[in-house]
Amino acid sequence: MSQRAQAALLLGLLVAAAGLAGCKQAHYDKDGKPITLGRYRIYTYPTGAKVWVNGELKVVSTPATLVLPAGEYALRIQKEGAEATETTIHVEAGEARSINLHIPHPPDATLTVLSDVAGADVRVNGYRRGATPVLNAVTRPGPVDITITTPDGRARSVRTQLGISEAKKIEVRFNETSSVAGSALDGGVGPRGLLTLGLQPAGTVRTEDGRTLGETPLVRFPMEPGEHTLVLTTHDGHRSRTVTLKVEPGKHAVYRFMLKQEDEVRPQDAVRGL
Helix, strand or coil, rough: CCCCHHHHHHHHHHHHHHHHHHHCCCCCCCCCCCCCCCEEEEEECCCEEEEEECCEEEEEECCEEEECEEEEEEEECCCCCCCCCEEEECCCCCEEEEEECCCCCCCCCCEEEEECCCEEEEEEEEEEEEEEEEEEEEEEEEEEEEECCCCCCCEEEEEEEEEECCEEEECCCCCCCCCCEECEEECCCCCCCCEEEEECCCCCEEEEEEEEEECCCCCEEEECCCEEEEEEEEEECCCEEEEEECCCCEEEEEEECCCCHEEEECHHHHHHCC
């Protein structure tokens, strides 16, 4: 082979090698077929965000994994009630990648409770939140049960729904026939009684079906007349007792309990959730 032919062959080999070096290695499945899809794991903080890919909703709650053909994609990530975040990802065939994003939190949902009686006790889902006026109290979205009790024992109850990032105002009037909670009217409490319950050591008061009435001391808590079976549990969860209390209409029932060694939660009870 002449020197010119050898030089041409060497040049061709060098060009081919450079071309191979610039190409990405192809991926194949077990049957020898080229893999065209890639995986992209998306983590967001906070979690629970929706993800749109090129304008199409693909994920309803993060974290999640996208399986897409190789290529570049525009993402829009948004937690309900918050501002959206936009970014671009590049998916490689046969490869798995991930991305971690800190995205905006939605604003807190809040309750403002007003009354024509100043200093009325306000409880939201069984927990005391202060005395009227209660302004912009941060509250978990969802069903809300509000009880307002005046210093002289009159009580009204309002049930409503609090949306994500919603700022709701509740107006309760004791000297008129109705109270307004957004678009919801006061459901009325009827001839309720009041319950004050002390516990030593301090803990939580729940109904038999698991609904939390609040933490002890429970003071002048409005209750329907009749017998009520309640579960008293210390904050550390080590002691618990089930008691039956009687509440009479228009009267104030006062109970005090001390949980002792015999009230300790046995391991088998803890497993069953007793």
